[in-house]
Amino acid sequence: xxxxxxxxxxxxxxxxxxxxxxxxxxxxxxxxxxxxxxxxxxxxxxxxxxxxxxxxxxxxxxxxxxxxxxxxxxxxxxxxxxxxxxxxxxxxxxxxxxxxxxxxxxxxxxxxxxxxxxxxxxxxxxxxxxxxxxxxxxxxxxxxxxxxxxxxxxxxxxxxxxxxxxxxxxxxxxxxxxxxxxxxxxxxxxxxxxxxxxxxxxxxxxxxxxxxxxxxxxxxxxxxxxxxxxxxxxxxxxxxxxxxxxxxxxxxxxxxxxxxxxxxxxxxxxxxxxxxxxxxxxxxxxxxxxxxxxxxxxxxxxxxxxxxxxxxxxxxxxxxxxxxxxxxxxxxxxxxxxxxxxxxxxxxxxxxxxxxxxxxxxxxxxxxxxxxxxxxxxxxxxxxxxxxxxxxxxxxxxxxxxxxxxxxxxxxxxxxxxxxxxxxxxxxxxxxxx
Amino acid sequence: xxxxxxxxxxxxxxxxxxxxxxxxxxxxxxxxxxxxxxxxxxxxxxxxxxxxxxxxxxxxxxxxxxxxxxxxxxxxxxxxxxxxxxxxxxxxxxxxxxxxxxxxxxxxxxxxxxxxxxxxxxxxxxxxxxxxxxxxxxxxxxxxxxxxxxxxxxxxxxxxxxxxxxxxxxxxxxxxxxxxxxxxxxxxxxxxxxxxxxxxxxxxxxxxxxxxxxxxxxxxxxxxxxxxxxxxxxxxxxxxxxxxxxxxxxxxxxxxxxxxxxxxxxxxxxxxxxxxxxxxxxxxxxxxxxxxxxxxxxxxxxxxxxxxxxxxxxxxxxxxxxxxxxxxxxxxxxxxxxxxxxxxxxxxxxxxxxxxxxxxxxxxxxxxxxxxxxxxxxxxxxxxxxxxxxxxxxxxxxxxxxxxxxxxxxxxxxxxxxxxxxxxxxx
Numbered sequence: 063x064x065x066x067x068x069x070x071x072x073x074x075x076x077x078x079x080x081x082x083x084x085x086x087x088x089x090x091x092x093x094x095x096x097x098x099x100x101x102x103x104x105x106x107x108x109x110x111x112x113x114x115x116x117x118x119x120x121x122x123x124x125x126x127x128x129x130x131x132x133x134x135x136x137x138x139x140x141x142x143x144x145x146x147x148x149x150x151x152x153x154x155x156x157x158x159x160x161x162x163x164x165x166x167x168x169x170x171x172x173x174x175x176x177x178x179x180x181x182x183x184x185x186x187x188x189x190x191x192x193x194x195x196x197x198x199x200x201x202x203x204x205x206x207x208x209x210x211x212x213x214x215x216x217x218x219x220x221x222x223x224x225x226x227x228x229x230x231x232x233x234x235x236x237x238x239x240x241x242x243x244x245x246x247x248x249x250x251x252x253x254x255x256x257x258x259x260x261x262x263x264x265x266x267x268x269x270x271x272x273x274x275x276x277x278x279x280x281x282x283x284x285x286x287x288x289x290x291x292x293x294x295x296x297x298x299x300x301x302x303x304x305x306x307x308x309x310x311x312x313x314x315x316x317x318x319x320x321x322x323x324x325x326x327x328x329x330x331x332x333x334x335x336x337x338x339x340x341x342x343x344x345x346x347x348x349x350x351x352x353x354x355x356x357x358x359x360x361x362x363x364x365x366x367x368x369x370x371x372x373x374x375x376x377x378x379x380x381x382x383x384x385x386x387x388x389x390x391x392x393x394x395x396x397x398x399x400x401x402x403x404x405x406x407x408x409x410x411x412x413x414x415x416x417x418x419x420x421x422x423x424x425x426x427x428x429x430x431x432x433x434x435x436x437x438x439x440x441x442x443x444x445x446x447x448x449x450x451x452x453x454x455x456x457x458x459x460x461x462x463x464x465x466x467x468x469x470x471x472x473x474x475x476x477x478x479x480x481x482x483x484x485x486x487x488x489x490x491x492x493x494x495x496x
Numbered sequence: 497x498x499x500x501x502x503x504x505x506x507x508x509x510x511x512x513x514x515x516x517x518x519x520x521x522x523x524x525x526x527x528x529x530x531x532x533x534x535x536x537x538x539x540x541x542x543x544x545x546x547x548x549x550x551x552x553x554x555x556x557x558x559x560x561x562x563x564x565x566x567x568x569x570x571x572x573x574x575x576x577x578x579x580x581x582x583x584x585x586x587x588x589x590x591x592x593x594x595x596x597x598x599x600x601x602x603x604x605x606x607x608x609x610x611x612x613x614x615x616x617x618x619x620x621x622x623x624x625x626x627x628x629x630x631x632x633x634x635x636x637x638x639x640x641x642x643x644x645x646x647x648x649x650x651x652x653x654x655x656x657x658x659x660x661x662x663x664x665x666x667x668x669x670x671x672x673x674x675x676x677x678x679x680x681x682x683x684x685x686x687x688x689x690x691x692x693x694x695x696x697x698x699x700x701x702x703x704x705x706x707x708x709x710x711x712x713x714x715x716x717x718x719x720x721x722x723x724x725x726x727x728x729x730x731x732x733x734x735x736x737x738x739x740x741x742x743x744x745x746x747x748x749x750x751x752x753x754x755x756x757x758x759x760x761x762x763x764x765x766x767x768x769x770x771x772x773x774x775x776x777x778x779x780x781x782x783x784x785x786x787x788x789x790x791x792x793x794x795x796x797x798x799x800x801x802x803x804x805x806x807x808x809x810x811x812x813x814x815x816x817x818x819x820x821x822x823x824x825x826x827x828x829x830x831x832x833x834x835x836x837x838x839x840x841x842x843x844x845x846x847x848x849x850x851x852x853x854x855x856x857x858x859x860x861x862x863x864x865x866x867x868x869x870x871x872x873x874x875x876x877x878x879x880x881x882x883x884x885x886x887x888x889x890x891x892x893x894x895x896x897x898x899x900x901x902x903x904x905x906x907x908x909x910x911x912x913x914x915x916x917x918x919x920x921x922x923x
Contacts, residue, residue, distance in 0.1 A: 134857025421584025
């Protein structure tokens with residue numbers, strides 16, 4: 063795979079991942095903005111309203127028909143939060159010409175359509191159509207509310223919200239219901255125009271086309287992009303320590319059969335110069351795999367839960383440990399999770415634990431090369447963090463991680479907040495405060 | 497060994513059948529780092545009653561899934577999941593109504609991992625102690641499902657579509673049904689369903705087909721046994737038992753699933769054609785570019801959380817359409833109107849051609865995912881068709897067949913709707 067990155071227009075970066083092994087190509091166009099409470103919702107709404115209709119294809123039926131003509135090309139709004147950078151934009155994927163009748167090369171036409179959706183929305187009097195704005199607003203409010211439906215992931219969201227309550231990270235990628243309510247078509251149009259002028263834009267392409275051809279197609283598609291002074295002042299504020307001396311504790315009742323425990327950690331001073339290879343290996347040994355200490359002890363040996371796992375958010379310097387437990391197992395589970403972390407702090411990591419973790423992490427990284435979606439996400443994140451290496455280079459670094467590097471991470475992490483979601487009937491046997 | 501080339505989609509399938517009956521399919525992908533392998537048995541949650549040696553055996557709900565959990569235990573105390581993970585592989589397993597599948601993906605030590613996969617799936621080892629321990633773990637999993645609106649809404653729908661068919665019960669069984677499972681039950685069912693003749697191995701990735709065949713032959717020897725015949729009960733026809741069910745859960749917005757039964761064609765090739773027809777017809781009827789979806793989306797009755805699927809397994813067929821809506825009953829009403837309109841007016845030629853184009857693009861996208869490809873091939877093997885034939889066959893589907901599918905199979909009296917409403921029922 064040939065990897066290249068260049069600035070093709072003022073504040074517009076293009077990363078080309080050229081490869082012949084896929085049957086479809088993908089391209090994402092991402093506008094980068096600082097994640098802030100005041101603007102998270104209004105920013106996030108923009109791509110959804112854009113996707114409703116353009117000046118040439120004024121409604122969803124017309125847009126979908128055009129995409130069907132391009133062999134089921136998909137162009138979808140995408141809103142991500144990478145650290146405290148909110149990335150809003152469009153993600154497209156389309157078949158490579160080689161497998162289509164008459165070998166139709168779709169890239170230029172798809173990009174033309176992406177440019178059309180991004181830059182020439184359906185408007186009346188220069189403003190977004192109120193209908194589209196209101197309807198997408200309602201849908202975004204539904205989407206924010208629907209986080210409730212999956213209790214396991216909702217518990218992790220709640221833990222992050224509580225843990226980072228003094229930081230912008232607590233704002234979800236869609237912002238809040240109240241902020242959505244306050245948007246109207248005039249405000250949204252104004253914001254949209256600001257974003258086009260100010261935001262750095264990162265474009266990631268993965269497919270068979272030569273960089274030159276991609277560059278030309280992107281330039282043609284974005285020729286009418288109105289640019290002003292670019293706001294490069296965006297980034298993530300990484301908090302190193304817990305907010306209070308002892309971990310905070312938050313308990314909520316919901317209609318659930320099984321309790322959900324989520325423990326939020328700061329990765330700590332190790333984030334001053336983060337070593338992703340060591341962090342990944344640490345996570346895999348601790349709770350990121352089926353040979354991890356949490357899985358083997360909390361689930362298999364003590365049978366305290368159905369699941370117990372850890373996950374990292376490296377850009378923000380966080381780790382979350384989550385577990386599904388009976389309400390009366392809270393203390394025991396929490397203590398065991400801490401005990402396993404203590405083992406790692408003391409350096410009690412066996413050779414087989416370490417080599418399994420390293421093999422697993424390296425394998426995941428190598429297989430990133432086999433998935434376009436994974437490649438796109440990896441390189442967008444790397445670009446935002448100012449890192450230049452690819453998954454293969456990182457996989458090589460993993461081989462050099464030693465047990466003491468892993469122990470160093472364990473010694474750096476600090477528990478900040480413990481969140482527990484329990485059933486309504488479980489409230490009487492309340493003894494879990496600390 | 498057979499080599500089949502699918503020129504249009506640039507794929508080559510290597511396949512063989514071992515003397516013991518094991519079917520093997522391999523797609524070589526030298527440009528990729530990953531290898532994916534799945535070993536599956538034609539045995540799922542719905543295979544509860546079966547004939548073996550001319551005798552009818554009855555088992556409680558949840559045995560296939562229970563077996564899946566216990567297969568990783570090896571007689572020497574090792575756990576295969578752990579061994580594979582220690583090797584850097586990413587192993588897992590699932591049990592559906594129609595199959596149990598054990599799989600891994602890896603970028604190194606493929607041959608070791610493959611040997612291990614073949615070895616542990618063919619090595620039953622259960623004790624009363626490990627079985628009773630697992631009962632607790634699975635009971636937890638079952639109770640987790642009770643908090644999951646997706647699980648509840650799905651089984652509510654199936655219990656409206658089917659009166660007796662075992663597909664209507666949860667694959668994991670119930671706390672009560674799994675309490676009846678003993679080590680003996682597991683040994684018996686393993687013997688019946690895990691013989692090579694009832695299984696299929698499928699591999700895609702950076703491998704050589706020859707080596708996969710050799711390794712499978714070395715690890716899985718043995719004679720060809722009798723294939724068990726599942727008994728799913730009497731044909732229940734195409735009309736649902738009930739048409740409306742609503743349950744209350746703490747969800748943010750009402751969820752719905754609309755379902756209809758389709759009697760599967762007997763002939764495997766016809767069944768593949770039937771599936772493609774159903775998928776194309778649904779794409780035109782309710783797909784993201786259909787007048788139905790775009791209108792209801794604009795009116796606020798549907799959002800992006802909307803999808804449809806066509807399933808054929810365990811001698812059943814069904815169409816399921818579902819999503820989130822503030823007014824699920826209204827969505828059903830609109831769907832019925834749309835079905836009537838298509839019955840009377842048909843689909844137009846242009847949208848049919850576009851649907852085919854879009855379907856081709858979507859299927860090419862599906863080929864990127866090794867797991868998706870391998871599981872489809874296994875499904876095809878168990879149902880008797882060649883999954884990779886789907887793309888070439890797509891162009892043969894006729895407009896009239898799509899219209900008559902909608903007109904005949906999705907009429908009002910054939911539809912059932914399962915709803916999860918927000919909050920609590922009025923007392």
